[in-house]
Amino acid sequence: MADERYGVREGEVEIERNRLEMLAEARDPRTRRILDGTGLSPGWRCWEVGAGAGTVSAWLSRRVGPHGTVWSTDADLQFHCPVLPNVVVEQHDAARDPTPAAAFDLVHARAVLQHLPERDEVFEKLWNALAPGGWLVVEDGAFASFAEQSLPEPYATVHRYVSTGATTEWRDADYGVRVAGRFRDLGAADIDIIGDVWAMRSGEPGGEWWFMALERAIPQLVEAGLVTLEVGETALAQVREPGFVMMSTVSIAVSGRKNAK
Numbered sequence: 001m002a003d004e005r006y007g008v009r010e011g012e013v014e015i016e017r018n019r020l021e022m023l024a025e026a027r028d029p030r031t032r033r034i035l036d037g038t039g040l041s042p043g044w045r046c047w048e049v050g051a052g053a054g055t056v057s058a059w060l061s062r063r064v065g066p067h068g069t070v071w072s073t074d075a076d077l078q079f080h081c082p083v084l085p086n087v088v089v090e091q092h093d094a095a096r097d098p099t100p101a102a103a104f105d106l107v108h109a110r111a112v113l114q115h116l117p118e119r120d121e122v123f124e125k126l127w128n129a130l131a132p133g134g135w136l137v138v139e140d141g142a143f144a145s146f147a148e149q150s151l152p153e154p155y156a157t158v159h160r161y162v163s164t165g166a167t168t169e170w171r172d173a174d175y176g177v178r179v180a181g182r183f184r185d186l187g188a189a190d191i192d193i194i195g196d197v198w199a200m201r202s203g204e205p206g207g208e209w210w211f212m213a214l215e216r217a218i219p220q221l222v223e224a225g226l227v228t229l230e231v232g233e234t235a236l237a238q239v240r241e242p243g244f245v246m247m248s249t250v251s252i253a254v255s256g257r258k259n260a261k
């Protein structure tokens with residue numbers, strides 16, 4: 001189980017489509033504020049890495065206008081929304097496929113690097129793809145504290161498995177905590193770090209991005225012998241109970257700029 005990569009199995013496609021839409025709805029407002037904070041302007045060349053539903057790419061394309069470009073890539077494009085002609089949507093594996101050097105004014109990856117076994121190498125590739133003066137923005141989670149919060153059983157046990165990566169998604173559950181150090185190692189200028197948490201409730205995008213991930217993960221946990229189907233179903237019913245509320249992961253966004261030559 002642990003050596004499988006990020007991917008959607010048969011039967012999970014609709015859950016994942018809805019989940020990515022919920023993730024976008026919950027996180028796009030903060031992402032837009034952070035990306036605007038880089039000075040994002042008409043004419044910029046942007047790369048959205050692991051674009052998912054593609055909503056950030058669609059927003060970037062309006063911001064950079066007809067003289068700017070957006071390269072919107074993902075290993076799996078089936079969930080990507082339609083976009084304007086200044087966006088090139090391309091299937092691209094950030095870990096395995098070649099990337100252009102010194103080509104972008106802005107590179108952004110949200111909730112992607114934590115899933116990749118080669119995350120540090122990919123981080124460096126994203127950095128090398130920046131033109132002098134360009135900005136890299138990486139958003140990732142800190143799931144260790146999320147995993148340990150006080151929750152009712154049996155959900156608490158299921159939650160701990162899913163949030164620390166005991167599913168098919170091979171990840172560093174706490175990569176968000178390490179991101180600022182990567183920027184520092186590469187000599188980034190103007191590093192900024194923002195973190196936030198929010199209340200997660202069933203039926204709201206801020207909760208559903210996770211509760212749908214649980215729905216996807218439970219058959220995998222059962223298959224691996226970690227929980228029974230009954231425990232999985234009880235846990236799901238617990239988070240879907242009206243009035244249930246829990247703390248989100250800490251979402252950490254780090255931005256930094258490559259020195260202009």
Ligand SMILES: C[S@@+](CC[C@H](N)C(=O)[O-])C[C@H]1O[C@@H](n2cnc3c(N)ncnc32)[C@H](O)[C@@H]1O
Nearest residue numbers: 006023050051052074075076093094095110111
């Ligand atoms: C948790 S989703 C985040 C989607 C989007 N960035 C967002 O925040 O709404 C992770 C995304 O990374 C993509 N992904 C996983 N491995 C990848 C890889 N090796 N190269 C490019 N994209 C990858 C997945 O297909 C998925 O769309």
